[in-house]
Amino acid sequence: MGQDALIADLVKRCIGLGFLQDIYTVKEARDRVQSLLVKLKQTGLLSDSYSNDHFSMQNIVRNAALSIASEDNHVFRLTKGKLDEWPNEEKLENYTDMFLQYCDFIEEFPRSIRCPRVRVFQIDNNDPHLKLPDSFFQEMKELRVLILTGIHLSPLPSSIGLPVELKNLSKLQIFDISNCSKLVHISSNLISSLTRLEELYMRNTSIQWKVNNEQENQNASLSELGNLNELTNLDLQIPNAAHLPKNLFFDRLQNYEIIVGSLDRYSKQEFKMPENHELVRFLAIQQKNV
Known part of the structure; x- marks a missing residue:
């Protein structure tokens, strides 16, 4: 995670990796993470960031943590470097986490890489031509947290087959497809x-929602959403x-950010949108001809 990281992202990782014992809901996980952040700030390992939904870590502390993770927990991390050759098979089989951030990929991705222990795989990139092979x-097999940013995914690789297969994720607690504008x-x-x-x-998507009286629309x-009895937080934009x-x-929601229509006509001085994942x-409703 970056020097100024989102608390919401930390909560997702803690849930996905099973770091929090005897925690069963997202709210409980967020409360536990918040209390741990307070303790870490008191020890000086973390500090407040520019907003309440972020936290900050000094470079010297972050570099030490990354060094320990790389040596003791078999973490592979490369930032702003050139990846002209993937690690050998023995190393790949031992890695538990892989982070590739803003790297130059000299050659194409291999058809697949054997990483049986990897729990976290993250690529942050800004090359629209970078494509992942289908398999x-x-x-x-142990992948629990997958983060892909700035990657061309059309269509999605079958090895993470979406979206119909999402029906099988009966224990999914957080679903975030914000900024999937296409x-x-x-x-x-x-x-x-x-x-x-x-x-x-689901902010900043272009989903063509079915109107209630439409019969043929699939x-x-x-x-x-009325069938989701556990739903407490919702971020949604609809036409x-x-x-x-x-x-x-609304009676079941603890936090929500819902936009009906487009708010493009308003200036930032008139109106401030909440940040993503802000509680x-x-x-907001934009009526026609107003």
Whole structure:
């Protein structure tokens, strides 16, 4: 994670990697992480950042932590370097975490890499031409946290087959597809099948939601959210009020950021959008011809 990291990202990693014992809900995990951050700040290992939803770590502390992780926990990390050759097979089989951040990939990705112990795989990149082979993740049987930023994913590799297969993730607690601006289609009954879902983030997507009276449309309907009894946090942007379900679900939500219509016509001086994953209650409606 970066020097000024999102607390929400830390919560996701702690849940995905099973770091928190006897914790069963996202809210409990967030409370535990917050209390741990307070203790780490008191010891001087961490400090406050520029906003309440971030935390900061000094470079000397971060570098020491990365060094320990690389030596003791078989972590592979490369930042702003050139990757002209992947590690040998013996090293790949021992790695538990792999982080490749803003690297120059001299050659194409291999068809797949054998990393049976890898739990976290992250690529941050800004090359739109970088593509992952179809079976790249096939040998990552223990993968629990996958973060891909700035990667060309059209179509998605079959080795992480989405989106229909999401129906099988019956224990999924957090679903975040924010800023997938080209995402248009989500199959009907997919969202309603995620019965353990507690937090849903879908800001800045282009999903064509089904209007309630449309019979032939195979897209998901927002009425499916009513079946998610564990849902507490929602970040959502929809084209117009016609997509809203008849029976709203605000009574169960602890935090929400919902935008109906487009707010592009407003200037930043008039109106400030909450940050992603900021814990607030916020509803904005843009009416036509207003």
